[in-house]
Amino acid sequence: MPQIITLLLEDAQVFQNSGFSKYEQITNQTTTHEYSHNYLTNLLTKNKNAMNTKVPLIVTWIITIILITNGFADLQARVLRVDNHAKSSVEVAEGSDEPTRSPVISLPQQDKKSPDVLRGLTYPENINVTILSPDEDGSEGLRADLDAYEFITATSFPRGDIAGMSVADLQPYDVVITFNVNQWDATGVDADPDHVGDVIAAYIDQGGGFIECQYVMDFFGWELGGDYFNQGYSPWLQADDDAFNVSNLQLGTLHEPGHPILTDVNTFGLVGPSTMIWFPGTSSGATLIADWANGEHAIAVKDRVVGINILPVVGGSINYSGDGTTLFKNAIVYLMPEPVGQFTISFEVQDHDNAPIEEASISIAGIGMLQTDAQGQAEIDLPDGNYSATINASGYVEKTKTFTVDGDDKTVTIQLEDVIEEPVNVAVTTDGMEPGEAHFSWEMPDVPTETFTEDWDGYSDWTTDLSPWTTIDQHGGVTWGASNFDFPIEQDVFAWGVMNPSETNPPIDVEGPQVGVHDAYSGSKYVFSVGQTDPPAEENKWLISPQLEVTEESILSFAAKTKKDDYGLERLRVYVSTTGTNPADFVEISPSPYVEVPTTWTEYSYPLEAYAGQSVYFAVENVSHDAFMLFLDAFEVTEVLADRKTKHAGRAFRGFNVYMNDMETPVGVELPETEHMFTELPGGTHTAGVQAVYSSGVSEIVTAEFEMEATEITVTFNVTDQDGLPVENATITLGTVENDPGDYIFEDIEPGSYTYTVAKDCFVTAEEEVILPTQDVTIDVELGNIPGDANDDGEVNVLDLIVIAQYYTQQDPEPLCFINADVLGNGEVNVLDIIAVAVLFLE
Numbered sequence: 001m002p003q004i005i006t007l008l009l010e011d012a013q014v015f016q017n018s019g020f021s022k023y024e025q026i027t028n029q030t031t032t033h034e035y036s037h038n039y040l041t042n043l044l045t046k047n048k049n050a051m052n053t054k055v056p057l058i059v060t061w062i063i064t065i066i067l068i069t070n071g072f073a074d075l076q077a078r079v080l081r082v083d084n085h086a087k088s089s090v091e092v093a094e095g096s097d098e099p100t101r102s103p104v105i106s107l108p109q110q111d112k113k114s115p116d117v118l119r120g121l122t123y124p125e126n127i128n129v130t131i132l133s134p135d136e137d138g139s140e141g142l143r144a145d146l147d148a149y150e151f152i153t154a155t156s157f158p159r160g161d162i163a164g165m166s167v168a169d170l171q172p173y174d175v176v177i178t179f180n181v182n183q184w185d186a187t188g189v190d191a192d193p194d195h196v197g198d199v200i201a202a203y204i205d206q207g208g209g210f211i212e213c214q215y216v217m218d219f220f221g222w223e224l225g226g227d228y229f230n231q232g233y234s235p236w237l238q239a240d241d242d243a244f245n246v247s248n249l250q251l252g253t254l255h256e257p258g259h260p261i262l263t264d265v266n267t268f269g270l271v272g273p274s275t276m277i278w279f280p281g282t283s284s285g286a287t288l289i290a291d292w293a294n295g296e297h298a299i300a301v302k303d304r305v306v307g308i309n310i311l312p313v314v315g316g317s318i319n320y321s322g323d324g325t326t327l328f329k330n331a332i333v334y335l336m337p338e339p340v341g342q343f344t345i346s347f348e349v350q351d352h353d354n355a356p357i358e359e360a361s362i363s364i365a366g367i368g369m370l371q372t373d374a375q376g377q378a379e380i381d382l383p384d385g386n387y388s389a390t391i392n393a394s395g396y397v398e399k400t401k402t403f404t405v406d407g408d409d410k411t412v413t414i415q416l417e418d419v420i421e422e423p424v425n426v427a428v429t430t431d432g433m434e435p436g437e438a439h440f441s442w443e444m445p446d447v448p449t450e451t452f453t454e455d456w457d458g459y460s461d462w463t464t465d466l467s468p469w470t471t472i473d474q475h476g477g478v479t480w481g482a483s484n485f486d487f488p489i490e491q492d493v494f495a496w497g498v499m500n501p502s503e504t505n506p507p508i509d510v511e512g513p514q515v516g517v518h519d520a521y522s523g524s525k526y527v528f529s530v531g532q533t534d535p536p537a538e539e540n541k542w543l544i545s546p547q548l549e550v551t552e553e554s555i556l557s558f559a560a561k562t563k564k565d566d567y568g569l570e571r572l573r574v575y576v577s578t579t580g581t582n583p584a585d586f587v588e589i590s591p592s593p594y595v596e597v598p599t600t601w602t603e604y605s606y607p608l609e610a611y612a613g614q615s616v617y618f619a620v621e622n623v624s625h626d627a628f629m630l631f632l633d634a635f636e637v638t639e640v641l642a643d644r645k646t647k648h649a650g651r652a653f654r655g656f657n658v659y660m661n662d663m664e665t666p667v668g669v670e671l672p673e674t675e676h677m678f679t680e681l682p683g684g685t686h687t688a689g690v691q692a693v694y695s696s697g698v699s700e701i702v703t704a705e706f707e708m709e710a711t712e713i714t715v716t717f718n719v720t721d722q723d724g725l726p727v728e729n730a731t732i733t734l735g736t737v738e739n740d741p742g743d744y745i746f747e748d749i750e751p752g753s754y755t756y757t758v759a760k761d762c763f764v765t766a767e768e769e770v771i772l773p774t775q776d777v778t779i780d781v782e783l784g785n786i787p788g789d790a791n792d793d794g795e796v797n798v799l800d801l802i803v804i805a806q807y808y809t810q811q812d813p814e815p816l817c818f819i820n821a822d823v824l825g826n827g828e829v830n831v832l833d834i835i836a837v838a839v840l841f842l843e
Contacts, residue, residue, distance in 0.1 A: 129332055130170070132157045132178040134189040141318040142177070145325040152332065163191040170203045175332045179213030179311055183222050197226025201233055204304045209335025211328070214311035218242060218278045235286035235302035236309075242278035243296075246270055249277070252293035259289050261299065261306065261330045267322030275319050276311045299327075306331040342381040344409040349376045349391060352417060352696035359615065360393035360416070361547050363468055369546065371580055394549075394615070395419055395653060418694035421445050423656065423674075428688050428706040434679075435711040436751050436774030440658065440688045441675040442702065452548055452637040457523040461500040462488040466527070466543070470581045470617075471495040474540035477532030480628060484508075491533075495541040495622075499528045499631070518631075521559040521601045526633035531567075535626035538571075543632065544581050544619040552612040553639035557605035558620070560597045563629035569596040570630035574606055575619040586619055594623050597630065608637070659689035663701055680773050682752025683710030710750050714776045717744040719758055719783060721819075727783050730760040758783060762792050762817035788837040790821040796840045804834050 129152055131139040139156050147154040157176075161169065162184070170176055178200075184193040204210050210233075215222040217236045223229060229238075250269040254262065270277070279296050282288050286302040292309070300307045308331065312319055349360040349372050356376025363369045365388045370378040372393075382405050389412070391399045396416035403412050423442040430438050459466065473495035481490040485504040489497050501509040501518035508518050520526045529541045548554075562570040571594040575586035589606050608616070618637070622630050655670030660678060668676055670693050678688065685707055692699040715734060719727045729742040735754045737746060751774045759765040763783035770779065788796035790803040792815055804821050806813040807829055821829045823836035 127152050127175065127332055127336060128173045129154045129175045129177065130157045130173045131155070132162065132176055134159060134162060134180050134182045134184050134186050134191065135313075136182065136186075136188065137313070137315045139177075139179075139313050140316045141313045142328065145318070146328060146332070149329055152329070159189055162189050162196065165191070165196065165199055167199055167202045167206065170199065170208060171206070173208070175209040175211060175335050176200065176203065177211040177213070177328070178216060178224075179313070180215045180222060181311065181314065184224070193223065193225035193229075195226060197224040197228035197230075199226075200224065201227035201231060204228075204233055207304070207337070209304050209306075209332070211306045211308060211331050211335070212236075213308050214276055214278065217280055217307075232283055232285075233302070233305055235283055235288075235300035235305055235307040236280035236297070237283050239278035239280040242276055246277055246294075247275050249275075250293050251290055251298060252295065253291045254289070255291070256287065256289045259287075259301075260334050261289060261301070261327065263326075263330050265323040265327050265330065268324055268327055269321045270310065271319060271321045275314075277309045280307075280309065301334075304335060306335060342383055343405050343407070345380055345382050345403070345405060346409070346411045347372065347378045347380075347389070347391075348411060348413045349378075349393065350413065350415050351396065352415065354415070357393045357396065357416060360391055360396075361615075363390045363392075363546075364388070365390075366465070366467060368467055368470055369581070371547075389414075391416065418653075418696045420694050420697055420699050421692060422699040423690050423692055423702050426688075426690060426702045426704045428686075428704050430706065430708060434774065436679055436681045436708070438678040438681055438686070438688070438706060438708065439675065440678060440690070440704070442656070442690050443674060444692070449551060449553075449639045449641055452635075452640045454545075454635040455520070455523040455633060456498050456525040456527055459498045459525065461503045461525070462497055464489060464492075464494040464497040466496060466498070468546040470542070470544040472542035472544070472581075472583060474542070474583070475532060475536050477534050477536070479530035479532055494530075496527045496529050496543045496632075498525050500525050517563065521561070521631075521633035523633075526631050528632070529622040529630045531624060531627050531629070537625060538623040539625070539627075540583075541622040542583060542619055543621075544577075545617050545635070545637075547615050547617055548637055549613075549615045549641040550608045550611050550637065551639045551641065552609045554608040554612070555605055555638050556608055556618055556636070557603060557638075558635045559601045559603050559633045560595075560620075561601045561631040561633075562597045562599045562627070563631065565599050567627045568625070569598065570622070570624045570627050571596055572630065573621045573623055574604070575621065576608065576611060577617045577619070578611065578614050581617055581619075583619075583621075586617075601631075601633070603634075654693040654695060657691050657693055657698065657701075659691075659701060659703075661687055663687070663689050663703070680751060680771055681708045682750050682772075683708045711774045712748045712750060713772065713774065715746040715749050715772060716776075716778045717746075717756075717758065718778055718780045719744060719760075720780070721763070722782060722784050727760055727763065730758050730763075730783065732759075733757045756781075761815075762819050785817070785819050787820055787823045787825075788840040790817055790837070791815060792817045792820070796837060798841065800837050801834060801841065804829060804837060808834065 129146060131143050131154065133139050133156075136159070138159075143154045143156050146152050155173075157165075157169075182189070184191045184196055200210060212224075212234060216224050217229075217234050218239045223238065228234065247270055250267070251265075256262070277292065277296055277298075282297060282300055283302060286300045286307075288297060289299040289301060292298045296309065298309050308327070310320060310324075312324070312328070318324070347362050347370065349357045349362070351357055356372070356374070358372055358374050358376060360372040360376065361369055362372070362378055364380070364382075367380070367382070367387070370380055372378045384405050384407060386402065386404050388400060388402050391401065391414050393416055395418060397419050399414060399416055401412060401414050403410070421444060424445050425441075425443040427442070428438050428440050433439060454469075464471065471494075473493065476493050478491055478493055485506060485508045487499075487504045499518065499520075501507065501520070502524065504518075509515060527543065529539065529543075531539060556574070560570075560572060572590070573588055573594050574590035575588050577585040577587070579585045590604075595604065608618075620632060624630060655672050656668070656674070657666040658668035658671060658676045659665075660667050660681075676690075678686075685705060687703050687705050689701040689703040691701045717732050719730045719732075721727050730744075731741045732739050732744060732746075734746050734749065734756045737749075739746065749772060751772045753769065753771050755767065755769050756779070757765060757767045758781045760783055763785050766781050766783055768781075786794065786796065788800055790800040790807075791813075793799070800821075803813045803816055807816055807821060808831065818829065821833060821837075823833045823840070
């Protein structure tokens with residue numbers, strides 16, 4: 001049997017003034033009442049003004065609470081442990097409207113049944129169930145049996161709250177169970193059946209599960225009304241009769257023997273002197289699961305409603321036998337939504353050449369951020385749905401990729417294109433250079449910087465999803481509530497949430513003693529972290545920034561505040577990570593062992609110069625112990641690279657191509673430097689050009705024109721034959737200038753590109769292109785001849801035989817090239833040369 005909470009009340013009028021009177025009418029005298037555990041849980045958590053600043057959510061323990069009042073302004077609350085009655089008490093200061101906190105209650109947990117494995121049923125982590133009944137006898141028996149399951153938290157809905165019940169009152173519960181012997185408008189309930197039916201119908205429409213038992217669809221005045229009755233939510237039609245005292249009735253025909261609700265239900269019967277069933281029909285769309293042995297319907301389902309034809313509790317006692325608790329448990333689990341499947345999504349980020357990109361950030365809208373490893377990969381588990389991911393990497397163009405998770409693991413491949421930027425600040429100088437030299441220089445665009453700021457005003461009130469920030473709660477305990485105001489995430493499990501003091505109930509920025517206490521440091525909102533009711537040694541609640549690329553000038557700053565120091569000052573640590581958002585990745589940069597935060601807004605700042613040029617995350621960790629609320633606001637990091645994608649770095653960049661005048665053919669390819677020296681340039685106007693080269697393409701060529709002063713030099717030709725002997729009286733042309741035969745010196749010539757020719761009778765004319773330097777130069781030219789070409793017509797033929805023969809017979813032919821006629825090269829022309837020419841001719 002469950003233990004009973006004893007509530008001892010003195011000076012009942014004061015107790016009524018504290019707000020408890022709407023749950024139980026208290027006579028104006030010292031009174032002792034006994035309540036169930038869950039009844040008092042509801043009473044305490046809904047009337048926090050009667051408790052203290054930090055209000056624990058009592059969920060599993062049976063306790064004794066003694067409230068002693070000696071006047072309205074002097075209220076004492078004492079909480080005694082059941083096991084050894086060790087006292088712990090706090091007092092409300094006289095004249096204060098904000099009581100101090102309740103002590104933490106450390107009580108032994110009830111033994112819970114381990115869940116069996118159900119065929120066709122999946123257990124959620126926890127199911128919240130409430131039993132709604134107008135009966136004075138309550139629902140303790142069924143509530144206690146269900147609450148014994150470790151994955152079910154069962155409560156009894158306060159009888160006095162039914163009349164004013166709203167859908168919002170039922171929303172915290174996954175399943176509502178109802179039955180009744182009394183009418184809904186019975187004394188102490190005073191509820192309109194139509195109103196109750198309307199609320200339950202709306203609750204079902206919003207996804208709630210509903211289990212109905214005896215009289216819900218029975219006699220006028222007892223049944224539910226409103227939309228529930230009129231719109232056909234029930235699997236039953238209204239009963240035309242009922243049966244009383246039907247003890248020992250057992251299940252009969254199983255119409256759906258394999259239905260999950262019947263899992264492990266081997267026997268189920270009725271016991272007790274007041275056991276009742278009624279005689280309903282099944283409504284349209286309902287599935288009949290089982291009948292009683294007498295032929296009346298026993299169990300049916302329709303959409304989000306399960307009908308069990310039984311009055312489960314009378315006078316607090318269970319009215320069923322066998323596996324009845326299992327049946328109710330199965331019905332509860334059956335009504336839970338299908339568990340959300342998680343599927344592994346693998347990201348592969350590649351460059352233009354299909355090579356992996358390391359340290360690419362993948363920001364999934366509404367989820368968080370990932371970072372790729374050395375293989376360019378990252379993984380996350382996601383449920384079915386449509387998603388959008390934004391991918392960034394240094395040196396690459398940002399890309400957004402949409403993808404769908406549809407019941408299976410999948411790989412998402414993203415190929416990033418290089419950021420192609422033109423060089424800037426292109427310049428050419430000849431100052432201080434040697435003749436013909438010009439220094440060409442350029443720069444890549446500076447990555448702009450900005451100040452990263454976050455004052456939380458752009459976030460929804462009370463959200464705990466702070467994306468792209470990351471939050472981590474390493475313990476996951478229930479948090480304290482507040483005594484003099486309510487807020488939506490009060491007593492939830494969360495690491496950090498967004499506080500808006502103007503949206504509390506009442507607004508604490510305009511009413512009561514809290515005015516000014518909760519003001520933001522900047523704007524109207526801030527983030528806050530609340531201590532856990534079962535405090536660990538340290539809260540270990542992390543708030544981790546998005547990834548930022550910092551410079552030598554970057555400074556991290558933020559403001560922090562302890563709400564109140566009644567429980568000690570809040571504590572924090574500040575960290576930086578260059579690798580990821582796992583707590584193990586971070587290095588502490590704040591003084592050890594922690595920073596204690598005053599009760600006024602205080603600024604903190606930390607230089608980040610040690611991380612210049614790196615992509616970092618910073619984090620603030622709440623490491624308080626048994627404190628209350630830590631506030632953070634006005635985050636700022638100065639001199640952050642404004643757009644990581646424009647950074648000139650990494651594998652994307654290959655070098656620079658350099659051009660001179662001709663913008664088609666580079667004179668330097670993929671040069672690593674941002675400068676180049678031109679030499680041997682002639683005077684006049686020139687155009688230098690440069691382009692950046694990336695793995696996926698090149699930038700436009702950026703040019704700069706400049707003037708070179710003319711430089712005059714002397715060019716001397718040294719002309720020899722193939723034996724190295726000087727050749728005299730050759731005619732030389734350099735560019736457009738032709739010297740007289742034998743004049744081998746050209747003066748006042750500008751450096752540059754020229755074509756020269758050297759011609760001499762009986763020799764092959766030499767013609768070449770040359771780039772003249774900026775200093776005097778000698779050009780060596782070797783003139784060749786054609787052996788056997790005695791008449792200097794450029795070929796060896798019969799005419800050459802005639803010319804040589806005439807010369808040999810002293811006929812003095814004209815012309816005669818002796819050097820060519822002397823084929824044997826012995827310094828004379830004779831019969832042997834004639835024979836040699838004949839051989840050449842005949843070849």
